[in-house]
Amino acid sequence: MNQTVQHRETEAGHPNQFALLRQRRFAPFFWTQFSNAANDNLFKFAFTVMVTYQLQVAWLPPALAGLAIGALFILPFLLFSATSGQITDKYEKTAIIRLVKNVEILIMALAAYGFLAGNVPVLLACVFLMGLHSTVFGPVKFAYLPQALNERELTGGNGMVEMGTFVAILLGNIAGGLLIAVPEIGRLQVAVACVLVAVLGRLAAQFIPKAPATDPDLKINWNPVSETWRNLMMARQNLVVFRSVLGISWMWFFGAVFLSQFPSFAKEVLHGDEQVASLLLVVFSIGIASGSLLCESLGRRHVEIGLVPLGAIGMSVFGTDLYFASRSLPASEVMGIARFVAEPAHWRVMADLALLSLSAGLYSVPMYALIQLRSQPTHRARIIAANNIVNALFMVASSVIVGALIKAGMTIPQVFLFVALANAVVAGYIFLLVPEYLLRFVAWVMSHFMYRFKVQGDENIPASGPAVLVCNHVSFVDAILMKAASPRPIYFIMDHRIFRIPVLGALFRLARAIPIAPRGDDPAAYERAFEEAARVLREGDLLAIFPEGGITRDGKLQPFKGGVVKILERARADGIDPPVVPMALTNLWGSFFSRIEQVNGERVAMVRPFRRGIFSRVGLNIGGPVAAGEARPELLQQRVAALLDGK
Template sequence: MINSEPSSQFQLLTQRRFAPFFWTQFLGAGNDNLFKFAFTVLITYQLQLDWLPPTQAGLVIGALFILPFVLFSATSGQLADKFDKTRLIRFVKNLEIAIMALVAWGFLSSNIPLLLACVFLMGLHSTLFGPVKFAYLPQQLSERELTGGNGIVEMGTFVAILLGNVAGGLLIATPLVGARHVAIAALAVALLGRLCAQAIPASPATDPQLKINWNPLTETWRNLQLARQQLSVFRSLLGISWMWFFGAVFLANFPAFAKQVLHGDEQVASMLLVVFSIGIGTGSLLCEFLSRRHVEIGLVPLGAIGMSVFAIDLYFASRGLPPSAGLSLAQFMAMPAHWRVLADLTLLALFAGLYSVPMYALIQLRSQPTHRARIIAANNILNALFMIASSVLAGALLGAGLSIPELFLAVGLANAVVAFYIFMLVPEYLLRFVAFIASRLIYRFKVQGDEHIPLQGAALLVCNHVSFIDAVLLMAASPRPIRFLMDHKIFRTPLLGPLFRLAKAIPIAPQKDDPDTYERAFSEARRVLAEGELLCIFPEGAITRDGQLQPFKGGVMKILEGQGDIPVVPMALLNLWGSYFSRVEQGGAMTRPFRRGLLSRVGLLAGPPILAAKVSPELLRERVAELLKN
């Protein structure tokens, strides 16, 4: 990993550690879909097969492609952890060339069984590539680049899918020579992908001593157990799998939705795929901008809300459309009622991008490097199973008499329920969402020096105490969860009290008032540090009443007893005095909501860490005071 970070996610496309990898995966995703869509069109429109009717062709091809994810993901995850990822990528691209040579022969000879076998083999190709793809990024990118890098990859994947489908459809439709053109294009794209892979830099194995377990069932179970060791990672896997369940319902029903509900032709069905892909790509790219170049999982609840809102609105937008016979794309676009449908699909997909990219980044960041690829393999297995369940359930609901708009409504409502359940299981998502809203919609919050907050291991954060919302802003500034040591009285504050309980803040009371709570608080604080987490303390002991920095109490020294040389990071909240959540000289906090106007500018400045052995309350106060002068 290089130390100089690009100022924009797009600058990654100029760097060797990212650009060759991006174009390798882009060409692979495009080739998958060029082949599959051309094959589907060949069976549906150009060949008449008694044993594979057109109505079943798409389902059979999709099932054959997904099957290797269920069978071989566990093995592919082990291979990605055991071997150099770059060597494995080149092997996979060599395999793609061989498969596409068979594809070319299958198209030229109209050998359908061979082409069906190639669909399975391309599924195997993608199964082998998946864990490598997502394990490569955190090995090459810093935490500040991870969201942007994932966003570009996600955007590139959906653009490649779209271009592959369009190219496959156009090439196979060429009279007389369509099959030949598909054969040449598929083989050429595979060769170009292998050429790009040659430029990918080395990415060493993270667990070279790993012994491969070839039993997919036991290894899948073992991978899921590895993921369960970190509940936020495991439940993020479930959250991503649900997103694929949700998205598969829409993608699988676009052709029927375009024909039966929107009364459009094949071009209208393609248009739905285009706007969906544009939405996903836009949402994926927005993640870096909205997250301020951190892994910001506060975007996940925002994405979930948008997915439900626009799925539900799509139901209302598509009800009662006037019946027409086979509208062309131009005729479809000329009707204003259809613009709402397209807007709903675009925004639904945009929020799905906001939902998925931070989850992928969190999994990459918090999984242990030695078995990161195996956890991603477990994610691929879950994704495949959820997509299969999606097809079965959607088919059952449609068979039971639901219309396609009613199916979209049911999935939108289910998404709200599932999202609420996940966010209650993993409160960090909800807490980060509250912090995201506070730092973007209540204040204009600027963070400086956040590179001093350790990405791994224990650290004690020490900050001045200006307002009731200090802890929320610190949550927004940190890429990791923070446990707070807080005055027990704040837990009686409406709204903030339940929020801090959800954040597992540690209540503390003065020793003379409640000695048991006092001792219990310090015992819990030391346990938090011993377990390698971040702990924050406000050493002034109370919110300032005059806006000035108060003397620091000795509690910080009591916390550090027996903790070794952990880093202590001084921090300063700037310009919060006089805002709605702070006290003012003429009155209390949380009165006159707009007394400083909308979106007042506040900030946080973190200083270089001090080793615990050198810490004293006086030194810490001096460092925080210096930060306040900036």
């Protein structure tokens, strides 16, 4: 994409994610994606209704129609995602989008003939072709966003796309069902609508700015089997990215279970008609959209993966409560939507469904953004293709497993309970494998519910590459609050004694914090800390140090020691010249986690939990970077002192 246009629009800023809809780098792409999702579902649902209610096809009974259509649509994701990822990395993305939308018009023209002629084989072929169309579009969709948006916009952009997708799915299903049901002209209406939406999508694509190829010299491997395996291995090289792929795929497994069972759940458990089944879909879609949009504000416009455990907790809690809310509903005649909504017992069911799907939005959007942010740009589309492959496998597995559970005698509420409990196990396993999710969750909770935490100057944290962060040391939770302010992982050098504190010590060990002891006490630990620090910078990560050497005992800034100079000297010996970013934590002195109480003449911490009350106001002020060659302890101390004074 034209980087000048991108930077000019970025510098102009915007108050929230909705403002992206006024910018050319996002709006045409959003509406192209919206039309794509709407047309997929309009076409598929109208086709399903037609073969279920209007045509008698001996070789495609109504009970199997939905399953066959769904399977045909997913099949191309398994066969061609790997090839699609290569094409996206190799070629300019906007050209691919426009080509895909041109092909969509041709597919929908063929589908229009299929509807008018009542030709089921033609329509089944179009289902497969639309699946192929979406397979090619998928990697382009998620690889385009990191090129068009900066880090602070990426969560909001993904949230908008996720919201738009589910709204489009909902509208497509509703439109398809309504149009095909009109007597005599229903098929004609669907035929015209499918072609019209495809044309509108192509018009929107015409205004998408160019997004240059990230790996133009790539030689495409046309063998889908070997390339699929290679993509999976490529994703596995970055464990955070790979396990995020697994986490997203689990979300699709989880969601597919509920979506596939809505018709049966509405009829057999809630005693509702088709309108009630549609209401469940509406509630679910609105929940997903709401959770997706909340991610930007809850994450302070950063990629906040601390929301992922929050979403996982909500998915399990509300999925479990849905079982209890629906298991004892009294038998009833089939009711319409008005009578269903009038029953107070059903409000809890709808609330659980809305909060469960909202939690799924909180869970998925940060994971998508993290994959986009942490994947190597030259391989990003292939990683996303690997994600699509695993997603498809998990959705197929969900159909098989749910079918087996129901065949074994489980009721639908019991299936929901089983999946909700399984979600707790899977999420816990992922968070133990990737402690960064859990640590960011703790940091997010503390910065939102224990303190009123305000960050100023967070744009001074480098978006990529190594850097050294220096900060005053006020409390035992300084590292957690600094982590809450950074979109990137931070590795801390910390006094070895802090690791002895229950709970906090365990958290810092999970965070792979580097313990340091005075040279006189433990020379080996002292040297080992600097070796670990050098490794962090060599790997291009953020390293944080508290140059005072310990937590202040009187609330005042202490003289900075020379450890930061030694770190920078080792970095320059490795050919690295990292900037040093000064930071200042404010208003933490006197809080529960700081030293203030006198006990046997010693100032200690954590003796009165509500000493300063909850939601006390604290802050982190971040200054401009200092060149490594100028970063002397005295200068850094002056910079931190100035930040403490609000300068």
